[in-house]
Amino acid sequence: MSAAMLRVGRIPYINCYPVYGAIDRGIVPLDATLIDGVPTALNRGIADGSLDVSVVSAVEYAQNASNLLLLPDLGITCDGPVRSVLLFSDVPATELGGKRVVVSTSSMTSVALLELLFENVWRCRPEFVPGDAEISDLARFERGGDRPARLVIGDAALLLGAGPRGGDDADAPPPFAHVYDLGEEWKRWTGQPFVFAVWVAQRTTPVARSLRVHASLIESRDWGLAHLDELAAQAHRATGIAHSACVEYFAGLDYGLSYPHLAGLTEFFRRLVLAGRVPDGRLAFLPAA
Ligand SMILES: C=C(O[C@@H]1C=C(C(=O)O)C=C[C@H]1O)C(=O)O
8 A cells, every 4th residue: 555645835935936847847756745835824834844845934933943954955045135025104113102013824934033033133022913814805905094004915015016017006905105025124234145934744654654755845946046047937826926027036046955044043043042042952954855
């Protein structure tokens, strides 16, 4: 009897196209079932054991490291602006103390990073309230009043960051006066790259099976990096974001986990441990495929 198919998580944002594009096209085989979900849904799937391997918020690994192994050389990272993790605000961030900041329910890493930035860089203490912030939620965003700022990630952030398009949008709310790119803010603060997402496997999943998934993901990622223009065209068709903006977006992301990325990741975890937000821990890797 063959073991059940592994369940492998994928974020449906365009930021995952470069990792899964060749698998989606049948160019690289993946012996697993792909499960789509926003980052917090995949985090839950890894935490409750319903996913075997997945991309997750970096913070999910830190929360749950004793049950997980990191997949080598895979991540969603930036070294400066990320373009898709944005704080939109009607007032400067330093003036948000005591005010409500709506944080995306899809995100865990960016929310933790935002809290660190408020404590250490903007030095004020807003009240964080969760709110849905996917593309389908954009039209219903309440503006102003007691919610002057909002953290948005992924495709929704790219779209909102691009601003209103054309002159036929007379009813559109005015753009936010201040937009903070969290990759850029982290770089300015620490000088380091930032790792938003990592790929993990359950320690209970047989290593040989996780290794096969890892090998497919690496092969698919390498194909993706060699075909970014084709993937940017697909991203444009899927979201309406300008092709040139998709090209620029992919160029600003790095899908590896090199020494500088690991330095940024451990710096982030160290600061989260200091703030009492995640348990102290260590990085443990699946042996490289
Ligand atoms: C760069 C991004 O990285 C992401 C942000 C995550 C988070 O904040 O928890 C998790 C996965 C990634 O999708 C993005 O989604 O825009």
